[in-house]
Amino acid sequence: MENVLCLNRSTGDTSVACCMGSLRTDDLRVDGRGCEDYRHMEIETEMVSNTDGSAKVTLGHTDVLVGVKAEIGKPRPMVPDEGYLEFFVDCSANATPEFEGRGGDELGMELSNTLYKVFNNRYSVDLKSLSISPGEHCWVLYVDVLLLQCDGNLFDAISVAIKAALFNTKIPKVHISEDEEGGKEIELSDDPYDCMRLNVENVPCIVTLCKVGHRHVVDATLQEKACSVASLIISVTHKGTVTCVRKVGGGSLDPESIFEMTETGKRVGKALHAPLMELLQEEESLGKKRQKVGFLDTTLIVAVSHCP
């Protein structure tokens, strides 16, 4: 009986058995969601003023902040007519005490490496549009991810936040002029609204599928993650193209279940893009009328003055 075999002593015991039993036969998780339902998600862009683009995503209790900064740099020797992206994930000690000091470095490295793999193709972001003068100057987009709160499903939240931040990124337009000695001079336009936007249609979203018992679930909380031995990370574009598949976790996965999980991941991932783009367009259209919420959680403050 897999309930007994998979009992996780450190966090779960019999609550684990209860959660897995319900998955085996029906589509009911502990919080009432189905196997393919996401938690409540809130997305906000343009929160950090000194970046070229930023976004904050709250997925249940997971909080992720992404900032994109565009700098002029030298293109890579193999591809002189393209710019590139650099990813860095910082696990802040705010999220859990385990991330104090160097505790979060390992997780941060793993997340960054996965992001490099996901974006390591010609179609996700149009890298040619980031080139200024081939072989000499190009735009380098430094994508910095900050984990504020951890409640499972980091990859999904990070990928949605990166897509939103890249959509929000405004890269200033440059003019290249030749001066007297023949050297090139780069001029940034003075107008803050004269900028170039990126086409984020093909940016993939990551879906994490955790294997719990015989079924797999999307958007696992920390509790459900503790019950699973292995997960599959799939990054899917809006057309359903898969850019990266990774297996994480110490357990093993049957090839047949990998196939099923890939199919589910493709389906779920494809369905993520449309509402996200709609929401981003809506937010953009609100313009100055949009009420910026930021990091303030009013319920926290009001609780002090309304004690029961």
Next chain:
Amino acid sequence: MNECRETLFRFCGNRLRYILKGQVSDYVNYMRRLNVQKTENMAADMRLPTFRKQVSLSPSLSALDGKDLVVPGDVITSDTGFMRGHGTYMDEEKLTASVAGEVERVNKLICVRPLKTRFNGEVGDVVVGRITEVQQKRWKVETNSRLDSVLLLSSVNLPGGELRRRSAEDELTMRDYLQEGDLISAEVQSVFSDGALSLHTRSLKYGKLGQGVLVQLSPSLIKRQKTHFHNLPCGASIILGNNGFVWLYPAPGQQDEEAGGYYTSLEPVSLSDREVISRLRNCLLALGAHKVLLYDTSVLYCYESSLPHQIKDILKPEVMEEIVMVTRQKLVEQEG
């Protein structure tokens, strides 16, 4: 030959049929067709964030009158005639609060009782805890307090009668009864001088907990009542631990043995029971988020007002507000 194939199909299902025929691509298409049907049902709920106001009925009904609330750094009084208690400190001869909470004045003693704090146990409190360590002759239990609580081997019911002397063999087989990671319900027997609690499970209603769901909330939200074990009429049972840990489990039915003891039944729980428990769990989280005092009546009212919604929708902010609003109104009506 065809009959044989049909029988095989009926017993083994579509999957094997395709694989037997050697048509993997057909299988792939079959799976794809299955997948397309499901796409319409699900969509991730994404939205822009908005300011969420805390739910309150009306300013006059809120219990602000007569309650002195302070935040850390607030000056309570400049009068030097008072003795300072917990949660205060002297800052240049002014009595200042060091925690956020209510000021309590008892004759000449002033102390501040914090709103959000670790569990400070008293004798007789019912707690739900998790075993963290198995030591010599005792277990260490995590109960959301400042120190791990202690469950002595002599404070548990061993099979073979309560008056049995604890032998060396009992010590060696402690792990057979309670292991690291197990959940127990217990009562506070005494408090050590350093503040650690000593627990006991010397009644049939306490002991190892079987299948269920644990919800972790703040200890200040649990109302002190005569009994913390309730069998709710909706079909589930609840243990409201004073330390903020609430245990939801399916109603025991007609068993003679109670929830205590060391036998945990791993039989599958029925879907209706599981739905009730999931709904209760979401209701508890909603009540906790809006700082409503938890006791059996408030939990029940919240459950009833959440029935028109789907279980997974209860955690959406606007649905949570609506449910808590209705619950608060019902509670006020019940008191008035």
